[in-house]
Amino acid sequence: MTTIRERIAARQLTPGARLPSVRQAARSMGVSVSTVVEAYERLAAEGVIKSRPGSGFYVSAPLAPLALGKIGPRLDREVDPLWMSRQSLEAGEEMLRPGCGWLPAEWMPEAALRRALKAVARGSAASLTDYSEPLGLAPLRGFIARRLGERDIPAAPDQILLTGSGTQAIDLVCRFLIEPGDTVLIDDPCYFNFRALLQAHRADIVGVPMTPNGPDLEIFAQSLAQKRPRLYLTNAAVHNPTGAAISSTTAHRLMALAEPAGLIIVEDDIFADFETAPTPRLAAFDGLRNVIQIGSFSKTLSAAARCGYIAARPDWIEQIADIGLATQFGSPRLSAEIALTLLKDGGYRRHLEALRARLAGARTATIRRLEALGITPFVEPKAGMFVWARLPDEADASQIARLCLAEGIVLAPGNAFSLGQTARDYLRFNVSQSDDPRIYDSLSRALQASAPPMRAAG
Template structure:
């Protein structure tokens, strides 16, 4: 039995970790020995199950014990437990790999997607049932190089509602918005080129641009969108080829670009002769659509990207790119050269979901839930001394600065050990500079467990 001292300066979690390690090193717990369940040990030593779960997660991460689904925790083989494994750096690789792979991170407080029960599962199931009855040819053939013609025609209509005139032949379907960003990057950027991006901005895009050899310059994000004065200065100082930006419900700040700022961005793009890539994956979450860069520009200098993953299902890897005819032709060729056509099955499923009678109701409920969650999360963070950069009326994300005294990297690592995925600010800055800001996902962060844990960390 472990002996814990609640009055000691050492946290109870660390006492449990040290006690288990000592028993393994002394041979009291042999290789393969089964440890008490989380609830059982918690009752035995008089602590909360959350404290034991955090300790077990740390022991698993260090290689002392292993977890088996539905069986519990066991002492790991000595060859892996002899020395604690070095902690993996908390960086963009950690974000891209562990957040997607680690099922132990149960509370995705900084995640980039909605919880499963917020998504359009009923619509996905209905669409797949409908596809199961389709002719065999649809289920076995390659698709059209630009994507399913019927879906592109539907998108032409949907984009027109946002003021974007994009004939079907000027739309190419992509494997999610991520492929659209990759196509735009490969079309416009050569190694060594200067590229402007939102700062903070989309972490996956930053990683892709750096891997491509681009020279990144961050345009500070304000509550009204990208800072026009900073954009003008950077465009004048560097021979910029492209500006990647998100206009609506920006990731990670939750801000939206106003019409006035959008006009200034387009004037600067014309003056300094650079292209604008408008990534708009959250358009369906905007209750009252505002003018987009693409609608103001007429797709002459702007490449517009969209997706269905954020509102229907991340498993539905269907997005789209709309641009001038020459750009779409080149994008289609690049798409074919790297992956041939898209999945006509998934494209047909997306079309079926968009056309059913319940999709609009799903979006209405989703917008309402997100708006309510944003208000609660902003309030809870403020109560704990966090400074919220902007209070979004909806959407997934908000950007908040931790109280002084909390180290961002240590807080992120401690959260991961406790099964909580946080997203520290430096992931979203082009230079990876230190930041006390974090991205929060309102749908996941609307959970009392997060605030209890944050309060505990502040107390320590």
């Protein structure tokens, strides 16, 4: 009875679905026929299911409200994507957060933000009170178009739609392009919220192993042939969580596989401004025909005044804009005005230069301290804030995270990022949040506490 309730709550059994016969259910659950009969009768009495004589039992309960935590396999909370997000966001100031996905407040351009707020406040009343135009603030779209052109991505301002965030941008694209049951490819590992968002859209998610040079192309080709996916969602430049960057060879070969298969690629490029040297963009190879670019300024400007965008072909942008109006009535104008004021300021480039240098130093220091504990990086990233590192002796990252959490340290265990649950002994470290010695002292204690006991000689 509990199993059936859980399947109804997870929307695996929807109204009108036929239940297994009494004998089939008894065999599959390893219980007696009489136990199943009793359970079915109780559920029928409660109105959850109903009997059709000569046909069987069917679900009669209404469609369950969407509960993301009940979709997919049951995971330990330390590796559940939604719990991971809540854990990082709810951690108090006293907590150390090497597992979170953002820069410390003191690394952000606070003084410039205050100046921008004052400048916008002195501007027109419309900037403070009115809705934005359907595609979003035109001057900011023009600015973004020029920036994309610097990365060899041809985009006119009318090919850009402003959104409330990068996450909202992906949500709008999913609303536009996929139906429940459509197959979507993601990297394994990937940003854990990709999985949660795709679950909300009831997509069939398929993972492709990530290598230091990009996705495993052999598995990618097999997935195209066998699964016929609708979308591929990825970070192509600065990959989250691995810190890897796709190589030109891999990018060329991937596009050669994707185009004849009619695959649409959604390229999340929210870490673009962390790069010191440009790396391949799939949108540049494709010219925004079947690749959609997503961007955001929350990682380098402000997560409190969030502003994202979608760059795509004009006919798609028009249709996605309609969905944006239906669901959000456009993008937040005030956040766009603040972002534009900051981006036009020459101080933003100086902020980025200082930020890149600071991150480079933090990456080197973090890797050195991790290696002293026997924790080895997957790659040595050339940009960004993340180091994806493997624990020694196949230690369980969830157990390590649990032990460190008890000492006030929030970590990010590998399987939170892995659809196939193949990253059991990995952790993701945010180097900008990893400079406190207490982190490494706690890691050392956790590794010792989780180590298997030594066997006595003889």
